[in-house]
Amino acid sequence: MNAPVIVVGLNTTANSAAAAEWAAEEGVSRGATVCLVHIQEPRRGIAPEGRRTDAEAVLSNAADGLCARHAGLTVTTRLMTGSPAARLVRAAGEGDLLVLGSRALGDIAGFLLGSVLLTVVGRVERPLVVVRAPGVGRNLRTVLIGLNLREPYDPALAFGFETAARHQQDVHLVYAEERRLPVPAGIGGPAGRTPVAPELQHLLDEHLAAWRSRYPEVKITGWVAEGSPTVELLRAASSADLVVVGKHTRRPARGAHIGRLTHTLLRHSPAPVAIVPHG
Incomplete structure (x- = not known):
């Protein structure tokens, strides 16, 4: 081989x-x-x-x-x-x-x-x-993965977890939505972030459990927040060695195109950015 x-x-x-x-x-x-x-x-x-x-x-x-x-x-x-x-x-x-x-x-x-x-x-x-x-050389021991709970993309997740496992790093998953969500009393997220609908938190918990079973040696954390995915990922990138996001490989009608989130990460992320394509 x-x-x-x-x-x-x-x-x-x-x-x-x-x-x-x-x-x-x-x-x-x-x-x-x-x-x-x-x-x-x-x-x-x-x-x-x-x-x-x-x-x-x-x-x-x-x-x-x-x-x-x-x-x-x-x-x-x-x-x-x-x-x-x-x-x-x-x-x-x-x-x-x-x-x-x-x-x-x-x-x-x-x-x-x-x-x-x-x-x-x-x-x-x-x-x-x-x-x-x-x-380069940040040595913060964390791989940050931008997660889409409504369209999970295993290749991007796998890339991030495989990288973290090889380098003995932690994994942090982030998902955010830009819309108002009905929030029952008592539901909350990390300090300073708007709480989110419980069904999204449940989806995240399922992802955390699934990936913990695949990579028991990797410490995994995550949050779901209401707000801009770009803002949330950039905020978390300041504490990461690598940021991982997925990219659709569907070719647009006119030339190459990348999404706003990826474009902003490339321009502003203090950490290297990994872009993992999928169909």
């Missing part, structure tokens, strides 16, 4: 280096090969030979550094030419997980900013983790 492959989009930015470092740590825990991919866009008037030599040096130096810092890790490299978004989606399809670096809100230059990153997120059909440099 072949080892799993983690594909990393690599360039010369700190965010890209952070993504490679995150992928290397994950590669060691999974027994996976890390494949560093550098993409060159064709440019008129610039000799391709010199650019290729520079790109190969970027890949080689990054691979050597990862191998030196992570004993036993296997790293391969790949140089591609063409549209960054299209080539990243293609490379991701040949692996098991794609890891990309992203600039923080306010930056206006660099690889994978804006439309390129959003296009990849919208089109890729493999799990994707987006990392920015300040989010």
Whole structure:
């Protein structure tokens, strides 16, 4: 059986280096090969030979550094030419997980900013983790999973629980709804959050029980709240090492698309964000 492959989009930015470092740590825990991919866009008037030599040096130096810092890790490299978004989606399809670096809100230059990153997120059909440099090495020992109680998505949950189990982390599940709910007296949630309908709390309790039976070694907590799912997840992300959400793979009529929650998490989450597709 072949080892799993983690594909990393690599360039010369700190965010890209952070993504490679995150992928290397994950590669060691999974027994996976890390494949560093550098993409060159064709440019008129610039000799391709010199650019290729520079790109190969970027890949080689990054691979050597990862191998030196992570004993036993296997790293391969790949140089591609063409549209960054299209080539990243293609490379991701040949692996098991794609890891990309992203600039923080306010930056206006660099690889994978804006439309390129959003296009990849919208089109890729493999799990994707987006990392920015300040989010690496948080060591808060928690994986946060955004849960849809009305449409549970097991692959996203499985991704989060498998990650937590490998890294000996806790799991925290969050579900929120933006609507007024009839609330009987005495029903409440965590401090500072509006209480919710008891049937939703019951659904959450069922999920907690089911996943505790599958992963008895993982400490699991969760809450259901009335309010914005985006606000609740961002609030909880400040105490997490990884945020996991699901993504429908149904292709929209016009190009790639991601939901508002995912878009906001990518721009504002202090922790890496894992986006797990489903049909």
